Amino acid sequence: xxxxxxxxxxxASTVFLTVIGFVSGFAIGSSHVAQGVLPxxxxxxxxxxxxxxxxxxxxxxxxxxTINDKFVPASVPTTTAxxxxxxxxxxxxxxxxxxxxxxxxxxxxxxTFYLPPVEQKQFSEDLSGEFTGVGMEIAIKNEMLTVVAPLxxxxxxxxxxxxxxxxxxxDGVDTKGLDITAAVNRIRGPKGTIVTLHVMRxxxxxxxxxxxTRDVISVPVxxxxxxxxxxxxxxxxxxxxxxxxxxxNAMRExxxxxxxxxxxxxxxxxxxxxxxxxxxxxxxxxxxKVVVTEDYAGHQDNIVHRSRGYNIFNxxxxxxxxxxxxxxxxSEILAGALQQNKIAPLxxxxxxxxxxxxxxxxxxxxxxxxxxxxxWLEPDGTHIPTTGITPDVEVKIPEDNKPPADPQMDKALExxx
Numbered sequence: 001x002x003x004x005x006x007x008x009x010x011x012a013s014t015v016f017l018t019v020i021g022f023v024s025g026f027a028i029g030s031s032h033v034a035q036g037v038l039p040x041x042x043x044x045x046x047x048x049x050x051x052x053x054x055x056x057x058x059x060x061x062x063x064x065x066t067i068n069d070k071f072v073p074a075s076v077p078t079t080t081a082x083x084x085x086x087x088x089x090x091x092x093x094x095x096x097x098x099x100x101x102x103x104x105x106x107x108x109x110x111x112t113f114y115l116p117p118v119e120q121k122q123f124s125e126d127l128s129g130e131f132t133g134v135g136m137e138i139a140i141k142n143e144m145l146t147v148v149a150p151l152x153x154x155x156x157x158x159x160x161x162x163x164x165x166x167x168x169x170x171d172g173v174d175t176k177g178l179d180i181t182a183a184v185n186r187i188r189g190p191k192g193t194i195v196t197l198h199v200m201r202x203x204x205x206x207x208x209x210x211x212x213t214r215d216v217i218s219v220p221v222x223x224x225x226x227x228x229x230x231x232x233x234x235x236x237x238x239x240x241x242x243x244x245x246x247x248x249n250a251m252r253e254x255x256x257x258x259x260x261x262x263x264x265x266x267x268x269x270x271x272x273x274x275x276x277x278x279x280x281x282x283x284x285x286x287x288x289k290v291v292v293t294e295d296y297a298g299h300q301d302n303i304v305h306r307s308r309g310y311n312i313f314n315x316x317x318x319x320x321x322x323x324x325x326x327x328x329x330x331s332e333i334l335a336g337a338l339q340q341n342k343i344a345p346l347x348x349x350x351x352x353x354x355x356x357x358x359x360x361x362x363x364x365x366x367x368x369x370x371x372x373x374x375x376w377l378e379p380d381g382t383h384i385p386t387t388g389i390t391p392d393v394e395v396k397i398p399e400d401n402k403p404p405a406d407p408q409m410d411k412a413l414e415x416x417x
Contacts (some may be wrong), residue, residue, distance in 0.1 A: 064095070089117065100363065104371070110140035110180070111358055115368040119181050132191050134212045136161055137270035137328070138183060139354070145175040145183055148352055149268040149326030152220050152237050159212040161199070163268060163326030163352075168207055169198035189214050203399045222246040224253055231416055232257055233409075235265040236280075239272025239330040244279040251283060255312075261416040262319045263409070264338075267348060271329030274305070281337045282308035284317070284344075291337045293377035294357055302377075319344035320412040323391055328352035329376075336378045336389050345392035345415065348408045355384030 089097065101114040135154020139146050147165040150156035167175055170186040187195050193214050200207040221243050225233040232254045236247065254262060281291045287309025294303040321335050321344045332351045338344045357374035376384045395408045
């Protein structure tokens, strides 16, 4: 996908820059800031045309002029654990980037942030679905750098990273005050190198170091399996642009298998494209049933996404959905829609609680602003809570659980008997 195009492409992902780089939720928009009151180079850098009304920018330009007149670089460079992302460009462009980042930071919203050129380029490359990293989604939750989920088969999963882990340090650098972009930059690195994460986990008395070897990450999408008793298991790992087609193929495999019971496993699924979630829900819902609503809080009309009515199973399907705290955004949309429409109960633990919509607005040719523009509403009109969607049957995985033992899957199979 060309993110500089005019097509609006919402993504219902965890909307965090990730250390695998998996896509964050976005929609293409436009932005116009002041020209005439800005220095010419600044106006050119940010594509300005009209100044905002009712805002006194004189302190900004006084600071700008002071820097021009007085600033002298320190003679001895220093290295800090600054949360500000590294940027490239002319000195004036770097100041502009810093101003925009400051505007985003002032909102206090962990999902709204600025993408300078390097980060914007990474974001674009991440849409390809293959990249170098450790393979986990991260977010700022309750002011802590939090693992949403390690993706299946990635270095993070193999190293023992779990959903909900708190990353306290990255290679000895404290993550307190570190924004997502800076955290991603520190965790990413060349294939074969090692990053040390100082991690705290629920149930642990003390944090522990986990070493993860970076590698090329190919994001898995769909896997299928069969269990005794005519149970078909469809594991969905994320919602990519091609996941509806892969999901369709998996559903065809399910139908042709002759099985009548289905487990949809959304555990550790951090999200992805909204349209993919709507398309998948349509396999189970009649035409017109609400899947999810984008609530714009009066800024524009709400957008209601409804089932396309594939609904091939009618009432003949017995189904259970597995969720955990690594199930986020698009996973929550799909799980919530099928739960509230009485299609399937949820088994597992509370989901992540990512209930907002982001838009990626190009600011310059090679920078962008990710900004929260709406909230997700479930079919009954309630917001997806920050504490996550509560399962119908809670089943926790014990800390000392040894794979392949899977109490959550066992409960799903029990319910389908």
